[in-house]
Amino acid sequence: MRGRMTMKRYVKHTICALTAVACLTGGASAFASEAPQQAVPISAPIVPISAPAYEIMQQNWLDSIMVYGTVSFLEDGRIMLENNNENAQFDKIILNVSEDTLILDAVSGLPKSIKDIREDEIIYAYVGPAMTMSLPPMTHAELLLTSIPADFAVPTYEEIDNVKQEENGNVIVHTNRDATYTVTDDTELFPYLTKNIVTKHNLKPGTKLLVWKQIVQGEGAEEAAESTKMMVFPYSYNGYVQAGLENLYVNDEKLELAASEQPYVSNGRLMLPFRQVVESLGYTIEWNAETSSIKVLKGDQEQYSFAARGTEFLKGEDTYTLTEAAALKNGVTFMAADDLLLLSGAKLVE
Template sequence: MNMKRFACGALAAVLLAVPALAADPGAPLAEGGEQDMVIGGGAPGFQLPQQRTLDPVELYGTVTSVLENGLLLARGDEKGDVVLHVSEKTAVVDAVTGESRSLEDVKESDTIYAWASPAMTRSLPPQTSAMVIVCNIPQDFHVPTYLEVQRVSRKEDGTVSALTNGSIVLHMNEDTELFSYQTKDAVGLDSIKPGAKVLAWYSMVAMSMPAQTTPSKVMVFPYDYAGWLSLNGVDDVAVNGEKLELPAVPYVEDEELMLPVRSLAEALGCEVTWSAERPDQIEVEKDGRSLYTLTIGGDTAVVEGDMVTELTRTVTAREGVTSVAASDLASLHDLKVESWGITF
């Protein structure tokens, strides 16, 4: 997912109340009361790693046909119809209750909202895979929004604020109804972490950059990253919220932050080894399984023993420390990169 850069500078936040309409998942902004927000934080002197996927696209419209493994959706705009493929990985959710539904619960002429892969076929109509479908939408109902958490701020009073990929900050506390997908079991605020995917119910938004809201309830989907990497500066790197102990200060090469392989891998419970026969090779294993192998001076990694992937920067060794670009390590370890540059 491409990381977003946010402009610095203070902006006034204005609270607003808007009518909740099924035709508009992002309620329009209007003036109202006040809410505090501070934008700041300097950008570190390196590029943020690119994420593994693009943001899903939001689609809405009327179901004109229920297919064997999908839906034909008529969108009320110039973009025309689209076929949504529905699989066992697709979350179908009741807009009101948050309960899990199935394709059989969606009928022709129903209005639905969906978040789908941005990759579409060139066919007519185009086809794509649905990640989340929200159905059973009453009229004049504010539809929940599917979001991925980019950064989390935890305050002493127990409040958790999560910046999401929709440029929306979700403010949550112990009174927020948090529950897991399908089971609806209650989950804690500790489940709100960088990379978490959520469905948030809210109807009031603050006019600010980013926008802010206090959701009434939040559905949390299973976490599908191995963890998260926080890059707050060249010498301030954390893994899963714990500051990384480094043998030396990381350095920047061609605008890429170079991180010690061993420090990051071991923080994730991996083992780093090499052999006397090939001292230029480093192997990273977890639970006895090879994750990847690096060669000092090389620009590729061998993943899981037999797959070769290109690296953005050459593997380097300085004073006995082997370093790899943060973007490559994030990809090799399947880590979410926590975004920077904003305080909320």
């Protein structure tokens, strides 16, 4: 099976600015001839000045990988899948099926159970990128699609990366599968396992979808996939963040930052003002002046704590290492975007 086996998703940003030096013109000399002198501009070369480069590792959600094949046996919550993809790295893979695994009918999207899966049945599975080193490898199944008719266009499991509202009321969504869909009033949207009404205006970065498509003829000889219906899953993030050196948005709202709160780069990491981002995501914080430490709460439940200049954070009884030490500058606490997104359960928006 081919796919990214990395445990981190890298998003690289490089911002460049150019400065130009104004042209200088020379005046006529007192000893010049009476003929008019042409001013000759003297230009200094344009020198590029690059802002510090940084990268953000989105750690809190890893892209699942799609595999498909024939079920050879089922036993104790495990499925042996004979990989039907001829380009796959492994010809067999073991899927661990837990209570968190979604098992859905590929046609209707209705829930099914592992007992409904038969040997010799072809299924599609979305699995975690982390696999054991054993042969065949083992991995956790996030979603299984079953009861697939012959020659059926199997829906795809995707997550929205970006959303754009058009003037005509349509919504353009771009997903982590590098797909773009136009959602109109005619697009069928329905929720997973609830009777709640969902509309195109409920779609936002981080929303997970099951997308049914049909192939339509585009301009010329080109073909394109057009969504016919979408199942919308419950939102699993605490919000979404768009971060850069010049602007910082949380849930599409621009944060108004003082001069001392502006993001900066340290050791290749983008440092963000901690309180401003976390409180915008619905958390509250408690500052301990004696220990210069911060406690983060959701409602009245403590989520984690850390020292303002520390390299670790405490969650429950476990201690974890930050990718970059937290910083305290001019009375403002900063944390690397990598760590802040992970701890806050926020989706990164490019």
